[in-house]
Amino acid sequence: xxxxxxxxxxxxxxxxxxxxxxxxxxxxxxxxxxxxxxxxxxxxxxxxxxxxxxxxxxxxxxxxxxxxxxxxxxxxxxxxxxxxxxxxxxxxxxxxxxxxxxxxxxxxxxxxxxxxxxxxxxxxxxxxxxxxxxxxxxxxxxxxxxxxxxxxxxxxxxxxxxxxxxxxxxxxxxxxxxxxxxxxxxxxxxxxxxxxxxxxxxxxxxxxxxxxxxxxxxxxxxxxxxxxxxxxxxxxxxxxxxxxxxxxxxxxxxxxxxxxxxxxxxxxxxxxxxxxxxxxxxxxxxxxxxxxxxxxxxxxxxxxxxxxxxxxxxxxxxxxxxxxxxxxxxxxxxxxxxxxxxxxxxxxxxxxxxxxxxxxxxxxxxxxxxxxxxxxxxxxxxxxxxxxxxxxxxxxxxxxxxxxxxxxxxxxxxxxxxxxxxxxxxxxxxxxxxxxxxxxxxxxxxxxxxxxxxxxxxxxxxxxxxxxxxxxxxxxxxxx
Amino acid sequence: xxxxxxxxxxxxxxxxxxxxxxxxxxxxxxxxxxxxxxxxxxxxxxxxxxxxxxxxxxxxxxxxxxxxxxxxxxxxxxxxxxxxxxxxxxxxxxxxxxxxxxxxxxxxxxxxxxxxxxxxxxxxxxxxxxxxxxxxxxxxxxxxxxxxxxxxxxxxxxxxxxxxxxxxxxxxxxxxxxxxxxxxxxxxxxxxxxxxxxxxxxxxxxxxxxxxxxxxxxxxxxxxxxxxxxxxxxxxxxxxxxxxxxxxxxxxxxxxxxxxxxxxxxxxxxxxxxxxxxxxxxxxxxxxxxxxxxxxxxxxxxxxxxxxxxxxxxxxxxxxxxxxxxxxxxxxxxxxxxxxxxxxxxxxxxxxxxxxxxxxxxxxxxxxxxxxxxxxxxxxxxxxxxxxxxxxxxxxxxxxxxxxxxxxxxxxxxxxxxxxxxxxxxxxxxxxxxxxxxxxxxxxxxxxxxxxxxxxxxxxxxxxxxxxxxxxxxxxxxxx
Ligand SMILES: Cc1ncc(COP(=O)(O)O)c(C=O)c1O
Ligand SMILES: Cc1ncc(COP(=O)(O)O)c(C=O)c1O
Numbered sequence: 013x014x015x016x017x018x019x020x021x022x023x024x025x026x027x028x029x030x031x032x033x034x035x036x037x038x039x040x041x042x043x044x045x046x047x048x049x050x051x052x053x054x055x056x057x058x059x060x061x062x063x064x065x066x067x068x069x070x071x072x073x074x075x076x077x078x079x080x081x082x083x084x085x086x087x088x089x090x091x092x093x094x095x096x097x098x099x100x101x102x103x104x105x106x107x108x109x110x111x112x113x114x115x116x117x118x119x120x121x122x123x124x125x126x127x128x129x130x131x132x133x134x135x136x137x138x139x140x141x142x143x144x145x146x147x148x149x150x151x152x153x154x155x156x157x158x159x160x161x162x163x164x165x166x167x168x169x170x171x172x173x174x175x176x177x178x179x180x181x182x183x184x185x186x187x188x189x190x191x192x193x194x195x196x197x198x199x200x201x202x203x204x205x206x207x208x209x210x211x212x213x214x215x216x217x218x219x220x221x222x223x224x225x226x227x228x229x230x231x232x233x234x235x236x237x238x239x240x241x242x243x244x245x246x247x248x249x250x251x252x253x254x255x256x257x258x259x260x261x262x263x264x265x266x267x268x269x270x271x272x273x274x275x276x277x278x279x280x281x282x283x284x285x286x287x288x289x290x291x292x293x294x295x296x297x298x299x300x301x302x303x304x305x306x307x308x309x310x311x312x313x314x315x316x317x318x319x320x321x322x323x324x325x326x327x328x329x330x331x332x333x334x335x336x337x338x339x340x341x342x343x344x345x346x347x348x349x350x351x352x353x354x355x356x357x358x359x360x361x362x363x364x365x366x367x368x369x370x371x372x373x374x375x376x377x378x379x380x381x382x383x384x385x386x387x388x389x390x391x392x393x394x395x396x397x398x399x400x401x402x403x404x405x406x407x408x409x410x411x412x413x414x415x416x417x418x419x420x421x422x423x424x425x426x427x428x429x430x431x432x433x434x435x436x437x438x439x440x441x442x443x444x445x446x447x448x449x450x451x452x453x454x455x456x457x458x459x460x461x462x463x464x465x466x467x468x469x470x471x472x473x474x475x476x477x478x479x480x481x482x483x484x485x486x487x488x489x490x491x492x
Numbered sequence: 493x494x495x496x497x498x499x500x501x502x503x504x505x506x507x508x509x510x511x512x513x514x515x516x517x518x519x520x521x522x523x524x525x526x527x528x529x530x531x532x533x534x535x536x537x538x539x540x541x542x543x544x545x546x547x548x549x550x551x552x553x554x555x556x557x558x559x560x561x562x563x564x565x566x567x568x569x570x571x572x573x574x575x576x577x578x579x580x581x582x583x584x585x586x587x588x589x590x591x592x593x594x595x596x597x598x599x600x601x602x603x604x605x606x607x608x609x610x611x612x613x614x615x616x617x618x619x620x621x622x623x624x625x626x627x628x629x630x631x632x633x634x635x636x637x638x639x640x641x642x643x644x645x646x647x648x649x650x651x652x653x654x655x656x657x658x659x660x661x662x663x664x665x666x667x668x669x670x671x672x673x674x675x676x677x678x679x680x681x682x683x684x685x686x687x688x689x690x691x692x693x694x695x696x697x698x699x700x701x702x703x704x705x706x707x708x709x710x711x712x713x714x715x716x717x718x719x720x721x722x723x724x725x726x727x728x729x730x731x732x733x734x735x736x737x738x739x740x741x742x743x744x745x746x747x748x749x750x751x752x753x754x755x756x757x758x759x760x761x762x763x764x765x766x767x768x769x770x771x772x773x774x775x776x777x778x779x780x781x782x783x784x785x786x787x788x789x790x791x792x793x794x795x796x797x798x799x800x801x802x803x804x805x806x807x808x809x810x811x812x813x814x815x816x817x818x819x820x821x822x823x824x825x826x827x828x829x830x831x832x833x834x835x836x837x838x839x840x841x842x843x844x845x846x847x848x849x850x851x852x853x854x855x856x857x858x859x860x861x862x863x864x865x866x867x868x869x870x871x872x873x874x875x876x877x878x879x880x881x882x883x884x885x886x887x888x889x890x891x892x893x894x895x896x897x898x899x900x901x902x903x904x905x906x907x908x909x910x911x912x913x914x915x916x917x918x919x920x921x922x923x924x925x926x927x928x929x930x931x932x933x934x935x936x937x938x939x940x941x942x943x944x945x946x947x948x949x950x951x952x953x954x955x956x957x958x959x960x961x962x963x964x965x966x967x968x969x970x971x972x
Binding site for chain 2: 021023025026031033065074077083084086087088091092094095097099101136139140147148149242277278286290292294295306312313315316317320326
């Protein structure tokens with residue numbers, strides 16, 4: 013007897029592609045996976061610059077672990093705690109964990125604000141935290157505004173299983189991609205015309221992919237906007253500790269404690285240790301809400317994505333070591349600043365500009381619009397393919413972040429060692445110099461050649477959709 | 493300026509009570525929390541017998557950890573792996589983890605079946621796994637059949653955020669709560685009359701709360717049923733390794749590899765290390781589906797509830813140690829059998845019967861119907877309150893499992909040491925003897941007294957709803 017797979021057997025969610033993985037960006041991952049760079053074994057392989065990972069300070073972490081064997085329930089020194097921790101399953105989390113996280117969140121924000129451990133709700137990474145917040149705040153069909161360019165994971169996390177919509181708020185290079193009141197109003201009015209109920213505004217500060225932070229005036233204007241409209245404000249601050257130079261990071265927590273009119277029930281922070289500590293594998297996500305009902309509901313929902321108690325225990329010990337945390341945060345900023353400096357200087361030598369207001373994050377927002385054949389996203393994708401297949405760097409094209417101006421690329425710089433970064437830099441320099449030397453017609457031809465390699469359908473899929481699927485590899489989904 | 497909390501600000505899910513925590517069973521947790529038993533410090537406190545935890549073999553685990561320091565990324569011996577593991581975030585999981593889990597699942601099933609590591613999808617406990625399966629298989633409003641009595645967490649896990657319905661399939665004490673074809677057909681037809689589309693059948697084998705396993709004939713009849721109806725079969729086998737005496741456990745994996753007509757695309761197993769290993773805090777849940785599309789979709793959804801890579805690494809090492817695993821499974825069964833024996837014998841001395849077909853699980857299904865004032869759930873709740881407040885044992889009333897016959901109680905026996913179990917037994921004996929000595933009117937009066945303590949609304953809420961909220965403490969939700 014032969015059975016056919018009947019699609020009605022599965023849910024609409026399972027039959028659809030809201031997960032966003034049927035995206036053209038797969039090409040970059042596939043290319044990297046089949047030919048990854050290795051300094052000795054594969055020096056001509058592709059360098060992975062599409063991962064917003066923070067790998068610069070693991071020596072500090074590993075030293076700390078060696079000196080603190082009691083931090084683990086799997087060491088001689090800590091194993092007597094194993095039983096109690098392995099059976100611990102309270103969705104409030106270990107009290108030590110919540111306290112340590114609350115303290116860490118304050119420290120990362122220069123101790124200008126405090127966080128109440130009782131409002132700290134854990135979840136499976138910021139990924140799980142975002143979905144949970146969306147489930148708490150909006151019904152299917154309702155929407156959040158999101159300034160562009162934005163982290164493509166939002167399309168999956170806030171929308172896929174919740175049925176919630178995202179509406180882009182356009183920002184532009186002419187003012188360094190600032191979020192303006194005008195753009196917010198525009199997006200809000202557009203939604204109204206479409207009969208879509210806007211439930212909130214999602215901001216990401218510091219921004220992935222821009223590497224910029226929001227200034228105080230912008231933050232205040234955002235708070236005024238959401239209060240006037242009576243909609244929620246979700247602030248993803250998972251890059252808070254990566255602000256490596258002046259001006260300093262200003263958390264939304266600082267703004268709402270200012271003398272500003274604000275309904276605190278509307279304000280929610282999403283946080284995680286994936287970027288600031290560099291632990292994406294440990295899946296430590298945090299929702300910090302000023303709204304009691306959201307704290308309570310999110311905590312119940314956290315049952316679907318609790319942090320492993322083994323990990324809670326280790327993190328609690330690590331983050332409650334004040335001296336270590338202070339040193340780690342300082343050193344991490346220093347190393348990020350150095351890396352950022354070397355990289356931008358290297359690019360400047362061949363006249364490549366990056367968004368100059370960037371002073372945070374694990375990436376640069378690189379302007380290659382001057383190298384585009386024409387000012388279109390097709391040309392951006394063509395250039396992207398050249399960068400992957402010829403320059404052999406897996407960077408991310410701006411369109412994957414819903415950027416509305418072609419020619420921008422996000423380049424991650426903290427997921428590799430110094431040597432690899434130098435290789436990457438020299439490849440870029442060689443490419444640009446060669447490209448400048450080459451006459452226009454030739455360059456055009458070469459790019460058109462690359463273009464032909466892929467089916468035009470891929471472009472259509474992508475370019476036609478302002479809220480297109482996210483650029484993630486089916487192989488390594490959550491890394492971005 | 494004063495702001496009022498506007499309920500429309502939140503989602504319908506957040507405003508509703510689908511989380512199931514507004515339940516009368518909270519009383520038991522509250523009583524336990526405010527007066528927990530301790531052999532020295534509070535010998536007259538309440539003994540917690542409402543937690544299906546497996547605490548009998550932690551000595552073996554702790555010994556293993558001491559002998560295997562490389563299993564942890566937080567030991568001197570293992571710390572060099574820390575960086576690689578902390579940044580590992582592939583939703584396929586560590587290959588070693590998937591392999592070890594697949595091997596373990598086979599071993600637990602007597603190696604009569606094998607599992608393909610590529611079909612092993614991780615998730616945040618069986619809790620997350622169930623929700624994910626529901627999201628994959630059914631649209632809002634569609635339903636799963638579930639034989640009663642059943643684990644109350646299903647009401648939250650499968651329904652709350654998915655909008656999926658559960659329809660009880662009634663089983664009865666007269667045939668030891670067996671799942672019959674007739675009852676399945678009845679429930680299916682009832683759903684049809686209500687215009688509800690049945691998408692699947694959820695079984696829990698071994699059963700919480702019954703402690704029974706399904707025999708081969710019942711399993712075959714279930715497979716025939718779901719194939720005839722072309723609906724899914726989700727088998728929660730998280731108590732697989734707790735089968736401590738003959739007959740042996742038969743996994744659905746064994747049935748579908750028999751010479752039986754079965755569309756494998758319909759069959760999905762949910763598993764977890766919370767019960768068999770006793771690690772609920774580590775949140776290791778597994779979906780094993782024979783349906784490729786479900787594997788692929790569930791894996792994408794697992795982004796919301798990945799297992800901490802630190803925990804994956806440790807579990808991979810532990811479960812790939814064949815000798816240890818063999819010894820652990822054997823020893824665990826031996827200790828569960830002994831505990832079960834002592835407990836049932838102790839109850840038999842005062843003529844309390846338990847479901848006699850039980851040979852699995854971490855609990856007994858105790859028949860106190862003879863002690864009910866009348867054969868109603870009000871009387872069951874009254875007796876339950878006496879057991880909590882006077883006998884000082886926090887057990888779980890049958891109605892919390894949607895049992896359709898009053899008088900049954902689930903009593904967990906593996907979450908305490910021998911001494912505490914003896915205290916619990918002697919309390920039960922004292923109570924029953926006293927109760928037998930006391931004349932009827934007096935007993936009735938006392939119980940009515942207890943009844944008055946709580947508002948009748950609580951009963952109404954609960955008794956009127958066949959799919960009532962789950963009995964979980966807001967304090968310690970996930971423990972059950
Ligand atoms: C802005 C932003 N939010 C959320 C996430 C997801 O983080 P997590 O690993 O904590 O799920 C990322 C990861 O790249 C991100 O850049
Ligand atoms: C039958 C059943 N399924 C699922 C669960 C949830 O298990 P986990 O801790 O893996 O989420 C439980 C917990 O009691 C259970 O008894």
